[in-house]
Amino acid sequence: MMQDYVVFVGINIVLAWSVYVILLAGSLSFANGGFMAIGAYVSGVLTVKFGVPLVLAALAAGVAAGAIGVLVGFPALRTRGIYLMLVTVGVTVSVKAVIESIDYVGGIQGFGGMVGTTQWHVVALVAMVGCGLWALSKSPLQRILDAVREDELSAASLGINPVHVKLVCFGAGAFLAAVAGSFYAHYLIHVAPDQFGIVLSVFIVLYAVLGGTNNLWGPPIGAAIMTLIPEFVRGLESWRPTAFGIIILGLLLIRPDGLLAFRSITARARGIFVTKRA
């Protein structure tokens, strides 16, 4: 039972971070549910049909999803950022439909036989991703991302290639979502395309946004709360979408910038202070 909580909360934390990484460069992705599905299926095929070790399969699945992300993200980002949002919706819809039509992985019935995820896998994954993001937040890259998010035009006239930056972040987010999906599938043993619809993608985005994207700690908090509350409050599970939607709307309306502000002013001033001393 405890193991269930650790695994599901941990996986949702990584998923929320996968959205956060993409948001860092100023894009919104509704594709992460789709990337998660790619991760689940690619790694599943690798372990079940080819006997590849789980961790290796998860990495391979992550790379595959990242490559697909870069491939479909490029045309969208080359023109206008808002197109990426459209493409991400398309990714999720398409991945589900493609998987449903492939008999090799069981079509609509789904695909089974994946085993091997332990809570330690998930804990290690959360720790590693967290450390990576923490290092990022202390590096000059954070400022570049801030600049791209705030004003692409301005960033470009300073020598930053916004398309490159956004594309790498999108690819990285796809990678993380797919790795999370891999461990998820190998815990559940059986997955079906239905689990990875657009609603899942929207939920993942809401985890990240609900916790606040001011810094890298918001998304995990949002993910943990939203995963655990329905478990403990009876009856809430069936009202989840409505409750989620209304809470998000309320927060956006009360603090439109708060949820998407990235690094509060105080945190920012402190960050600089640290940099100056170093």
Add this chain to the structure above:
Amino acid sequence: MDMAAQPILAVDGLRKSFRGLTALESVSLEVRRGEILGLMGPNGAGKSVFINVITGLYPSDGGAIRYCGRDVTALPSYVLARLGIARTYQNIRLLRRMTVLENVLVAIKDHASQPFRSLFVRNRSGGVAAAMALLEQFHLADKADRLAGTLAYGEARRLEIARALAGKPSLLFLDEPAAGMNERETEELAATIRTSHRLVEAIVIVEHDVAMMRGLSDRLVVMDSGRKIAEGNPADVLTQPNVVEAYLGTDGADD
């Protein structure tokens, strides 16, 4: 070829129109190494569009741009910035929700051109010293930790120039840097621009303030309705009849 004789920027027959409105009608000019070139003309003459096309913000509809002897006509703005063409905007474009220091740090060349390297290569100082030195020079050092969006108008203008210089450019475009400044601020600004001139090879400055332009520029180009109508040393150009007429023909040229 003699490097010194080669102009840093050579623009030939540059054209640009927006849905039927012709903003640039075959503009040709050269920017020489070591000079401050003044660009004047009534509002709507196409000066900002000229800068926007040169710096890759808008694609041109025709003509050629050569920078340091190299054809850069269709290059995107970030490539031009990396090659050493920097700019400020007529309506200031700072990263308002970032601090003053961060605005300059972002533009530090190594980071801007290879953003993901900084994750793996440890360079802890991150150019803070260089950035602070620049801020010092532009009298902004005490405001380093303020958010750029909270700066006064004149300070924001200065920060934009400092930021443009952080990438160590060779050619700097300033689009109405003194707009909205009072006389004293304008004089201070002229002094900073002269100092900046030591850091770059050439400056192109768009300004309406005749006195300032006369004092600053080595040469002057005047534009009207998308065309170059005069070019030469400031004293001569400013008395040319067609230049006077271009300015008198429109009102509000001084605001």
Add this chain to the structure above:
Amino acid sequence: MLVEQLINGVVLGSMYALIAQGYTLIFGVLDKLNFAHGEVFMLGGFVCLASIALGASLPVAILVAAIISGLLGLMIEFVGFRKFRSPDAHITAALSSFAIGLVIIDLSQKVWGAEPVALTLPGTLQTATVSIAGLNIVVLRLAILVISLLLMFVLYGVVVKTSLGRRIRAVAESPAKAALFGINVTRVNQQVFFIASAMSGLAGLALAVRTGYANTDVGFTFGLKALAIMAIGGMGDLRGALIGGLLVGVLEALAFQWGLGQLADVFVWLFMIVILLVRPAGLFGTLISKDVRA
């Protein structure tokens, strides 16, 4: 039958186009994507179902569906977009409209259940056929096609010819300038939302009547597809939405004909990505956007 499939495709396409024009109208004016638009479409079918169940005739049900969908649009504008008007509020507006969409779906499922609900009209309207040039065609499909095209024609006329249209175009060009000319931008936004949502609701009604079912799923399946169609036609371009809709409808019908029906959902999005690569602005759009001016 190929010809019959083609006719089916055109009818399908006209419904896509109705929704896509709503997306594109809202995008053209606000420069934001309305992710709740597909759910307005979905609800249109259920409003019709409920009206009929309460004893209304079809014309009354149509009127009710249009009005309720329009009002829902006003609500979406107020809750999801009113506060998020700045050009860099794309993400916020996307989130808020998606959140509204979630609530609409969830509440609809609470009322009508997650399974499709049968919608049968009195009389033989859903089954009657005419034969034209040797083809048996369901009258209802023809009616849907004609009415959809008529609605889009009227919308085009309104946007191009009337003073409301002039105001809409002015706000689309630049809200700040429009405000300077004394145009009430908020009012125009409301009008646009009302029109777009009413059209979307009617499309939902048409789908429900045609298939004989109202279904809470269609916002995410059918409705989202229209979003891709909008991008294919060119975001913000009414003609593009119409032609894109018809094109995709026909191609999908052909896909079914050739046994590729399952992949119809994928193909629209791939088509969109390819279009973005070769014609970034879509078939008809221009890339000029309000926030790119410097």
